[in-house]
Amino acid sequence: MAYKLKDITIRTNNSDEGIKMIDELWGDIVSGKLPLLFDSEHILQKDASPISKYSNYSSDERGDYDLTIMNVTPDFFEKMEMKVRTGLYKKYDERDEDGKIDVCAKKAWEKVWSEQKLGDIKRAFSEDYEITVPSEYAKDGNAHCYLYISVQ
Template sequence: MAYKLKEVTIRTSNSEEGTKIISEIWGDIMSGKLPLLFDSEHMFQKGVSPVSKYSNYSSDESGDYDLTIMAVTADFFQKIETAVSKGLYKKYDENGEIGICTKKAWEKVWREQKSGNIKRAFTEDYESTVPSEYTKDGKAHCYLYIAIQ
């Protein structure tokens, strides 16, 4: 009997060691070692997308936090877009090469935070990265949904 996970959570930080652990867990998910996008028999789960949730912050982006990688369906994106329209989250969208667009999106958040343009709530933030092979424009997209006060 095949099984699949709905989410995987680790406690980490933005340190060099923390980013290494994040990279390792993503490798395990993408390879199917952790059955989030694939079931335990390595069958791809149609209709699910991986989304990162950042929560349980010890302080701000410089401290420890929980990283939960979730397998979500389209209704997740409908709900988070509703939260954006209500002013609970600010959405960031960057595109280009996958690693670069993710870095650019987070740098934009941190710049706006430092300048006082946004006041982060540090409750639950979300990240969805779409590889270029799945987009109409052929560019990777990184979407951040940052909880604001």
């Protein structure tokens, strides 16, 4: 009998060691070692849209937090866009023309941290979401990173 995971959560932080843990987790998911995108028999799940959820912050981006990688349905994005329109979240959209996911994700997070430092946003540190789209799946051939940051 094949099985698949609904989500996977680790406790981590933004230290070099924490980032290494995140990279290893994603590697295990993409390879099928952890059956989130693939089931336990290594069959790719139809319409799998994996995203990262950051929650349970101990303080701010310098402290520990829970990282949950989960699959969502298309209505998730519609709901998030509604939360942006009502002011509960701020959306960030960065891309990298060379197709490097890590580069566009870094650009997106640096923009958040810069705006936070300047006082342009006040983060709620409740639940934040990150969606990365590799260039081979994007219509424009660029890597994309979308962040939904909870604000006060």
